[in-house]
Every structure is written in structure tokens, then in C-alpha cells.
Amino acid sequence: MPHRFHLPPQLVRIVLLAGGIVGSYLVARYFLTPPSFGDYGFYRGAALRELADHQPVYAGRKACKECHDEVVLKLEAHEHKNLACEGCHGAGQAHSDNPDIKLAVLTYSHCVRCHEKNLSRPKWHKQIVSKDHYAGSKCTECHVPHSPNEVP
Amino acid sequence: MSLEITNAIAELTPHFEGYAYPNEATPHPLWTVLIVLYPYITGLVAGAFIMASLVRVFEVKALQPVYRLSLLTAFGFLLCAPLPLLLHLGHPERCFQVMITPHLTSPMAIFGFVYAWYLMAVLLLELWFDYRHDLVVWSQTTTGLKSTIYRLLTVGVTDTSEPALKLDARIGHILSVVGIPSAFLLHGYVGFIFGSVKANPWWGNVLMPIIFILSAVVSGIALCVFNYMVLMWLRRKLVDMRCLDVMGMYLFYALVVDAGIEALDWIHRVYSAEEGFQVMQYMAQEKLFYTLNLGQALLGTLVPLLLLGSLQLFRHKVPELWRRRMYFTSAMVILIGVMAMRWNVVIGGQLFSKSLRGLMSYKMEFAGLEGWLMSAVLLCLPFVILAVLVKLFLSEKLPSSEHA
Amino acid sequence: MKNSYSRRSVLTVLGAAVTGVLASPAARTAKAAVQKVLASTGAAKGYDPTRHKWVMGIDVNNCIGCGLCAEACKRENHVPEGPYYRTWIERYTIAKPKPGSGDARGAATVESPMGGMNGFKDPELSKDEILHSFFVPKLCNLCQHSPCVQVCPVGATFDAPDGAVLIDPKYCIGCGFCIQACPYGCRFLNPRTRTAEKCTLCYHRITKGLQPACVEICPTQARVFGDLKNSGPDDPIQKFYRNNKVQALKPHLGTEPRVLYAGFDKEVS
Numbered sequence: 001m002p003h004r005f006h007l008p009p010q011l012v013r014i015v016l017l018a019g020g021i022v023g024s025y026l027v028a029r030y031f032l033t034p035p036s037f038g039d040y041g042f043y044r045g046a047a048l049r050e051l052a053d054h055q056p057v058y059a060g061r062k063a064c065k066e067c068h069d070e071v072v073l074k075l076e077a078h079e080h081k082n083l084a085c086e087g088c089h090g091a092g093q094a095h096s097d098n099p100d101i102k103l104a105v106l107t108y109s110h111c112v113r114c115h116e117k118n119l120s121r122p123k124w125h126k127q128i129v130s131k132d133h134y135a136g137s138k139c140t141e142c143h144v145p146h147s148p149n150e151v152p
Numbered sequence: 153m154s155l156e157i158t159n160a161i162a163e164l165t166p167h168f169e170g171y172a173y174p175n176e177a178t179p180h181p182l183w184t185v186l187i188v189l190y191p192y193i194t195g196l197v198a199g200a201f202i203m204a205s206l207v208r209v210f211e212v213k214a215l216q217p218v219y220r221l222s223l224l225t226a227f228g229f230l231l232c233a234p235l236p237l238l239l240h241l242g243h244p245e246r247c248f249q250v251m252i253t254p255h256l257t258s259p260m261a262i263f264g265f266v267y268a269w270y271l272m273a274v275l276l277l278e279l280w281f282d283y284r285h286d287l288v289v290w291s292q293t294t295t296g297l298k299s300t301i302y303r304l305l306t307v308g309v310t311d312t313s314e315p316a317l318k319l320d321a322r323i324g325h326i327l328s329v330v331g332i333p334s335a336f337l338l339h340g341y342v343g344f345i346f347g348s349v350k351a352n353p354w355w356g357n358v359l360m361p362i363i364f365i366l367s368a369v370v371s372g373i374a375l376c377v378f379n380y381m382v383l384m385w386l387r388r389k390l391v392d393m394r395c396l397d398v399m400g401m402y403l404f405y406a407l408v409v410d411a412g413i414e415a416l417d418w419i420h421r422v423y424s425a426e427e428g429f430q431v432m433q434y435m436a437q438e439k440l441f442y443t444l445n446l447g448q449a450l451l452g453t454l455v456p457l458l459l460l461g462s463l464q465l466f467r468h469k470v471p472e473l474w475r476r477r478m479y480f481t482s483a484m485v486i487l488i489g490v491m492a493m494r495w496n497v498v499i500g501g502q503l504f505s506k507s508l509r510g511l512m513s514y515k516m517e518f519a520g521l522e523g524w525l526m527s528a529v530l531l532c533l534p535f536v537i538l539a540v541l542v543k544l545f546l547s548e549k550l551p552s553s554e555h556a
Numbered sequence: 557m558k559n560s561y562s563r564r565s566v567l568t569v570l571g572a573a574v575t576g577v578l579a580s581p582a583a584r585t586a587k588a589a590v591q592k593v594l595a596s597t598g599a600a601k602g603y604d605p606t607r608h609k610w611v612m613g614i615d616v617n618n619c620i621g622c623g624l625c626a627e628a629c630k631r632e633n634h635v636p637e638g639p640y641y642r643t644w645i646e647r648y649t650i651a652k653p654k655p656g657s658g659d660a661r662g663a664a665t666v667e668s669p670m671g672g673m674n675g676f677k678d679p680e681l682s683k684d685e686i687l688h689s690f691f692v693p694k695l696c697n698l699c700q701h702s703p704c705v706q707v708c709p710v711g712a713t714f715d716a717p718d719g720a721v722l723i724d725p726k727y728c729i730g731c732g733f734c735i736q737a738c739p740y741g742c743r744f745l746n747p748r749t750r751t752a753e754k755c756t757l758c759y760h761r762i763t764k765g766l767q768p769a770c771v772e773i774c775p776t777q778a779r780v781f782g783d784l785k786n787s788g789p790d791d792p793i794q795k796f797y798r799n800n801k802v803q804a805l806k807p808h809l810g811t812e813p814r815v816l817y818a819g820f821d822k823e824v825s
């Protein structure tokens with residue numbers, strides 16, 4: 001005698017429906033999970049590559065040194081040796097890729113940005129009150145930015 | 153001590169005081185009124201379901217007249233619950249990712265599953281098992297579109313024999329029992345989302361999920377009172393006073409517990425005065441003055457406590473007309489008060505800086521995805537859906553066989 | 557008509573299940589076709605994220621509040637104009653206590669105009685009224701127990717194996733939970749991409765052997781950057797840890813930030 005289950009019709013339909021819903025969810029999940037998900041952790045592993053692929057805007061001193069090695073060597077021998085070229089000259093990757101693209105022309109504000117006296121600045125840092133120091137004139141009349149204590 | 157901020161929307165210059173982290177100086181908080189509406193709506197769902205389970209699980213026979221209305225209310229509001237979330241997401245088209253790769257350490261990841269479970273396994277099934285007999289009868293006695301709808305809903309099962317109906321009742325009972333913790337999970341996880349944010353002292357405490365659930369129960373019962381009275385009024389039928397009195401009783405005691413726990417939260421904060429207490433107190437006084445003192449405390453808690461409490465003590469002395477007015481008023485102010493509570497929690501938490509040194513502000517826009525207009529639409533939509541549901545499933549013209 | 561299950565129907569179901577299992581290689585191929593799998597692997601070419609552990613230290617004693625770092629970061633990472641900062645500088649001004657009040661310290665004021673991008677004016681108090689005034693650069697604290705990663709519902713923000721905490725802008729749904737969960741205010745919602753965004757340690761630079769833009773540009777080495785898995789005792793980061801007593805921000809929250817600060821007062825939060 002074949003063994004017969006007697007399931008009430010309500011339950012059969014409901015169980016089938018539930019199975020269908022759960023089944024289609026599992027299938028959807030299988031197909032929709034991104035390919036690299038879980039490679040390194042609970043995230044899309046491909047994101048690491050995508051984030052690393054952005055192009056830099058600042059080139060870094062090494063790039064400047066490739067063409068402007070004399071200037072950089074002079075800089076490195078004086079007090080401004082730890083300054084980034086691009087801190088004063090502006091972002092340089094575009095220029096590094098294509099030297100026809102020129103960088104910003106420097107103005108007085110580049111010096112006072114760091115050297116203007118401010119009570120919040122640490123005491124070891126050299127600061128001047130620009131309007132008292134040498135009002136109305138350019139810093140470069142007395143200072144050489146790449147070798148600050150040299151008189152031009 | 154002024155803060156310079158650049159702001160693309162010139163005319164909506166937000167007001168800042170003190171110091172806020174630069175990333176907090178945005179024109180409006182990150183989680184806007186839509187994130188106030190979502191817990192409000194799911195809270196109503198959970199509360200209305202608890203109301204229904206009082207009949208099914210706790211056998212409170214007096215509440216039988218509102219049983220089906222409570223379930224339909226829960227259903228109508230649940231259908232609208234994901235809308236504020238979808239409107240708020242930066243990428244709503246990626247919303248399915250929550251179910252494809254749910255990050256199990258995040259309370260938000262549970263949303264897709266608990267919503268699907270509650271909608272399908274709890275509400276729809278309970279509704280189906282309760283209505284099954286009527287659906288079969290109605291599919292045979294009506295014509296046209298209605299008949300087709302009823303027939304589709306029977307899912308082809310037309311057995312209306314005694315044993316089948318007994319089984320329906322039993323399964324319905326089991327579903328109600330399962331539904332109570334499911335309802336707590338549906339709304340409690342939202343409270344946990346806030347309660348788990350240790351970065352924000354206004355949100356991150358252990359009472360938050362409890363308070364959310366309790367105020368949800370209160371708001372749900374109030375909504376059922378409101379819906380029941382409005383429906384009876386629209387149909388020019390008499391309200392079952394015994395039912396209303398019992399609803400009012402449960403509403404009162406739920407409100408007492410809710411108010412007690414909220415008071416505990418407040419007392420604890422004031423007493424232990426932990427980090428950030430000063431800026432939070434200042435924020436509550438300045439930015440939340442009306443919504444907290446007037447909306448949540450006075451209108452939402454004190455007034456209904458007095459009204460309902462006096463009805464508990466002096467019910468037999470108060471004539472029916474006045475009892476009805478008092479129940480209706482209590483329900484209305486509670487609904488407003490719980491909405492104010494959600495506002496105070498969600499928006500309040502974003503009106504002071506995480507640096508604990510400054511305040512921000514929130515001016516709601518009128519139009520747009522997250523403004524007054526959209527909020528009004530989102531609050532009216534569940535009632536529109538409910539009206540359709542009532543027309544189909546609580547029609548006076550169709551005979552119903554509500555279970556004993 | 558009662559539904560009943562006979563041996564035949566059970567065997568049919570079992571047979572269908574077995575067929576399903578056997579069909580899984582075909583399913584995998586179908587999946588690959590559906591997803592158009594590319595041949596590339598996850599990490600950047602020639603860079604193994606498990607061989608590095610990047611970290612930054614901040615020496616508050618050296619910061620002069622010039623704002624070059626905040627400006628460089630905005631440019632380098634194309635951060636939209638407006639109150640969106642991957643890094644910023646705060647200025648703390650702690651006043652002297654009022655004479656005769658018996659207080660240990662006066663009130664503290666914190667400012668960050670435009671994130672400090674254009675520098676700072678003199679503080680409002682005069683020299684005699686100031687006890688301490690200093691600048692504190694802020695950025696993602698690279699927490700060991702990041703609350704932001706914990707709360708992301710989809711796995712769009714994560715701890716990379718090399719120490720950076722990153723966001724996958726193609727996967728982020730813009731819910732904002734991570735922004736709420738960060739105690740340090742370092743995250744924001746990018747209004748253009750409508751995804752969360754934050755300091756990535758200039759991931760696109762460090763994977764190519766460059767330094768983050770803010771570190772590169774800083775004139776006073778207030779920002780110290782290094783690779784803890786590949787640094788000897790003379791590397792700046794090791795010297796920083798050795799020569800300074802360091803602190804973390806908001807240590808009571810248990811996030812265990814890996815960005816450590818040297819030289820700030822108790823008012824910094």
C-alpha cells in the first residue's frame with residue numbers, strides 16, 4: 001500500500017507558494033551577487049582596483065625633480081627643504097604629463113599664507129606681521145623662496 | 153564665533169550656533185522628515201497588529217468588531233512603509249542589494265527580510281486564513297471585477313467544510329502568536345538602528361528600541377480607535393461602546409507603560425548628565441521646544457492620560473456621547489504626539505553637532521522629494537489604500553462570517 | 557478532491573532536485589554570462605593590499621593652520637564645493653580663566669571656516685587672554701573597530717586589508733547610516749554621486765607609491781604617513797610614535813582609532 005499524506009489543500013497551496021518565493025529569491029541572489037563580492041571581505045573586491053585607478057592631480061616632488069633637479073637640489077639644501085613644490089606652485093600632474101601646460105604664477109599671498117603672524121601658530125614657526133614687516137612690497141625683493149635666507 | 157559656510161542654495165541659509173564639524177554644516181540634516189515617517193508608519197502597523205492579536209491570542213471578545221479593521225489597517229499601512237525609504241535613498245535603484253548582500257552586522261540589513269516576512273508570512277497569511285471562507289462565498293455571490301479578485305485570492309482553494317474552517321482558525325491563531333514577536337521585530341529593529349549609534353548620545357542608548365515598540369503599540373491602538381470611529385461615522389452606524397471602552401482601556405494602560413519608560417529615559421539622562429548632556433538639553437529647549445513640550449509631552453502624553461484615565465475611573469458616570477468624544481480626542485492627540493516623538497528622536501539627534509559644541513537647524517522645503525507636500529501624500533496614501541481595502545473586504549453589503 | 561502524495565510524486569520531486577544539482581555547472585556558466593565577468597582581479601595591478609598597513613599620525617605641535625592640506629585634498633579628490641570635506645582643520649582657542657574665579661581654564665572656542673581651506677584669521681581673543689591656541693587637522697580615524705563599516709547594510713564600505721577604510725561608490729545605496737555612525741564627523745553624502753564619501757588615504761596615490769595629497773603638501777610635517785608593515789625605526793611614523801606621547805579622539809567609544817594625535821589639550825573632541 002503506498003503511503004499517503006493527507007495535507008489540507010490550504011496548506012499545500014501556501015507551502016508551494018512559499019517555496020516558489022524562497023526559490024526565486026535564492027535564484028535571484030545567485031545571479032545578482034556581484035562577481036568579486038567576498039574576495040577580500042564583505043565587499044566587492046573589484047572596488048579596490050576601481051578606487052586605485054583614479055588619476056592623481058598632484059605629482060609629488062619626485063616628479064618635479066625629474067626635470068627641475070637643480071632647483072630641487074637647491075631647495076633641499078636650505079630651510080624650505082621640507083616644503084612641497086606644489087604647495088606654492090600648485091597641482092602639477094597635468095604639467096608633469098604635458099609640460100606645455102604651465103603652472104600658476106606665484107603671488108605675495110603664497111608667502112604670507114604660512115608666515116603671517118597668527119596667535120594660534122606654534123612659536124617655533126617664523127612669522128611676521130606683513131604690514132609692519134615691509135608694507136606693500138613683494139617678499140621676493142628680499143627673500144629667495146627656494147633658499148629663504150639668501151639675499152637676492 | 154561665527155561659522156563661515158558655503159551654501160549652494162542661497163535662500164535656505166541654515167542657522168548654526170557654536171561649532172559643528174564642517175561636514176555637518178549642510179542645508180538640512182541627512183535623515184529628513186521621510187526618516188521620521190518611516191518609523192511612524194511601521195509603528196502604526198505593529199501597533200494595529202498587536203490590537204488584532206488581542207482578539208486572536210488573548211481572546212478579548214469585546215474587541216471582535218475591530219479585528220478585521222485592525223488587520224486591514226496594518227496591511228494598508230505596511231504597503232506604504234517602504235516608500236519613504238525609497239524616496240530618501242541616494243540610489244533607490246540599488247535597494248535590492250540589501251537582500252542580495254545583506255551585511256549581517258547592520259541592523260538596517262534586516263529590513264528586506266523582516267518586511268517580506270511580516271508582509272507575507274504574517275499579515276497576508278493571517279488575513280487569508282481569516283478571510284478564506286468569506287472569499288469563497290463572495291467569489292460565488294458577486295460578479296465582475298470583484299468576483300475575479302475574490303476568486304484569485306482564494307488561490308483555488310474552495311473547501312469550506314467544518315474541519316477546513318477549524319484548521320483555518322487554528323492556523324490563524326498560530327500566525328497571531330508568531331506575529332507578535334514579528335511585529336516587535338519589524339518596529340524594534342528601527343529603534344535599534346538608532347539605539348546602536350554610539351556616536352550620537354541622543355540616540356545611542358539601550359531604551360531606544362523599547363521606547364519605539366511601546367509608542368508603536370500606543371499609536372497603533374489609537375489608529376484603530378480613530379479608524380473604527382471614522383468608519384462607523386461614515387456608515388452612519390452606531391459604535392459598539394463596549395468595544396470602544398475596552399480599546400480605550402488598553403490604550404490607557406499602554407500609554408501608561410510607554411510614558412513611564414519615556415520618563416525613565418528622561419530622568420536617567422538628567423540625573424547622570426553624561427557627555428553631551430548640556431548641548432542636548434540646550435538643543436531640546438531651543439530647537440525642540442514645541443514638538444517636545446507641546447507635541448509629545450502635553451498633547452501626546454498628558455492630555456490623553458488625563459482623558460483616558462478619568463474614563464477608567466469614572467466611566468459609568470460619563471454619558472456615551474462624551475465618552476466617544478473623549479476617545480476620539482485622545483486617539484487624535486496620541487497620533488499627533490507619537491509623530492512628534494518620532495520627529496524629536498530622528499531630527500533632534502541631528503540638530504546638535506557630534507562635536508557637542510554646536511547646533512544646526514532644519515527648515516523643511518515645501519515641494520521636492522523630502523518636503524511638506526511629499527509627507528502629506530505619504531501620510532494620506534495609507535488611508536486611500538485602506539479605503540479600497542475596506543470597500544473590498546469590509547463591505548456592509550457582503551455577508552461575513554467573522555470567527556467567534 | 558484531497559491532495560495526497562504517493563511514492564511516484566515523491567520520487568519525481570527527488571529526481572527534479574538531483575537534476576538541479578547536476579545542472580549547477582551550467583547554472584554557473586549562465587551566471588557568468590549574465591554578469592559579464594571581466595578577467596581582472598580585485599586589487600590594483602602590481603599591488604598586494606595584504607603586504608601593507610597604512611596609517612597616519614598627526615603632530616599638532618607642528619600644524620600652522622595654513623590650510624594647504626584641506627585645499628589639496630579637495631582638488632586631488634574632486635570633492636564638490638560646499639560643506640563637504642574629506643579632511644579639515646579645526647582651531648582651538650582656550651582662554652585663560654577669569655582672574656579670581658578659581659577655574660583651572662577658561663572657555664574653549666572651536667572654529668573651522670571653510671574647513672580651514674583658506675587658512676585662519678587671528679583668534680578673537682588677545683594674546684593676554686589666550687592660554688593655548690592650536691590647530692588640529694582632522695580626517696578619517698581609521699578605526700580598528702569601525703562603527704561605519706559595522707552599520708553598512710550592503711557591504712559598500714569596508715576595511716581594506718591595507719588599513720584604509722574605503723567606500724565602493726558603485727555599490728553604496730546612499731542610506732547615510734555610516735555617516736550617522738561615524739563619531740568623528742569625517743563622512744558626508746556627496747551631492748553629485750549621492751553616495752557616502754570620506755578620506756580614502758588617497759588610495760589611488762598610495763597604491764602607486766605616492767603619498768596622500770595632504771601629507772605631500774604639508775609644509776611642516778604635521779601629518780605623518782607610513783606603512784606599519786614596511787617601516788624601519790627611522791621611518792617618520794615610527795619616530796613619531798617613539799618621540800611623542802599620543803592620544804586618540806573619543807577613546808571612550810571603543811572605536812580604537814589608528815590615527816593618533818600628539819600634542820592636543822583635553823578640549824579637543
